[in-house]
Amino acid sequence: MTCDCCAADDWRPLFSENDIRLGHCSQCDLHSIEEIPAGDVRMTEMEEGHYAGTQQVLDARRQLAAERVLTERFSRFVSQAQRHAPGGAWLDLGCGGGLLMQLAQEAGYQAEGIELNNERRQIAEEATGAPVHGAPVEDVAFPDDSFDVISMINVFSHLTSPARTFAELRRILRPGGVLVMATGEITEGARAHHMLNWNLGDHLHFLGDRTMEQYAERLGLTILEHERRWLPDEMFSREWLTVKGRSPVKNGIKTAIRVTPGGLKALRAVMLRRQAGSAAHSGVFVIAAA
Numbered sequence: 001m002t003c004d005c006c007a008a009d010d011w012r013p014l015f016s017e018n019d020i021r022l023g024h025c026s027q028c029d030l031h032s033i034e035e036i037p038a039g040d041v042r043m044t045e046m047e048e049g050h051y052a053g054t055q056q057v058l059d060a061r062r063q064l065a066a067e068r069v070l071t072e073r074f075s076r077f078v079s080q081a082q083r084h085a086p087g088g089a090w091l092d093l094g095c096g097g098g099l100l101m102q103l104a105q106e107a108g109y110q111a112e113g114i115e116l117n118n119e120r121r122q123i124a125e126e127a128t129g130a131p132v133h134g135a136p137v138e139d140v141a142f143p144d145d146s147f148d149v150i151s152m153i154n155v156f157s158h159l160t161s162p163a164r165t166f167a168e169l170r171r172i173l174r175p176g177g178v179l180v181m182a183t184g185e186i187t188e189g190a191r192a193h194h195m196l197n198w199n200l201g202d203h204l205h206f207l208g209d210r211t212m213e214q215y216a217e218r219l220g221l222t223i224l225e226h227e228r229r230w231l232p233d234e235m236f237s238r239e240w241l242t243v244k245g246r247s248p249v250k251n252g253i254k255t256a257i258r259v260t261p262g263g264l265k266a267l268r269a270v271m272l273r274r275q276a277g278s279a280a281h282s283g284v285f286v287i288a289a290a
């Protein structure tokens with residue numbers, strides 16, 4: 001398969017989950033599943049709230065509840081944007097329940113969103129009173145230089161062609177504007193046990209060590225800021241225990257651990273030792289047009 005980032009034909013398999021294989025490009029480190037779904041297939045999945053045939057995405061109400069748990073983290077994204085583009089028009093791709101849009105509005109930005117899931121889009125529109133588009137950004141046909149800030153929080157991994165999306169974002173980003181992006185990153189030597197659940201099929205791509213730099217060079221972008229945090233340390237936290245996922249059983253376990261004295265400390269001791277060699281990280285980038 002041809003790499004979306006560097007166009008090399010050097011995809012090498014790593015492991016499988018849900019009968020879906022994850023591999024990586026040896027030239028730029030982009031990690032991707034073996035068969036990327038067509039854009040119309042992916043659009044249907046997002047609209048209907050499922051992926052890989054039978055796997056379900058988080059429903060809209062739980063999505064909004066999860067965002068609220070992460071309010072402090074979302075506020076930091078606004079602060080990062082303000083350092084480079086202190087006002088103007090803000091577009092949030094994959095806006096979910098609309099919390100980041102609300103925070104941007106409170107900071108003085110004029111916000112719009114894109115959300116492909118119908119229920120989430122309705123909640124975001126109600127919460128913000130702002131336009132929320134139900135089509136991929138490439139199909140909305142925004143005019144050139146439309147936005148001072150574009151945010152893409154936990155969206156990169158769901159894109160069928162990140163290069164195509166980046167090119168469109170560069171076109172609609174105003175001079176001096178920035179893209180704030182948070183996504184998963186994988187360093188060398190990823191194994192299946194490095195994550196409790198990779199959600200392959202919903203997640204299509206992960207950045208590697210060199211990937212974003214190569215996207216930037218290819219597409220005329222400049223990386224202004226890059227923060228990386230080891231994902232197990234971020235996951236096994238009180239925030240993670242508070243966020244409700246798709247499984248009632250796992251939600252019950254997380255609640256029991258959270259309310260048990262010493263429960264979180266014991267969990268961290270076990271899981272951080274078990275995942276000591278994990279190659280999974282979370283990354284936050286602030287990116288401008290070169």
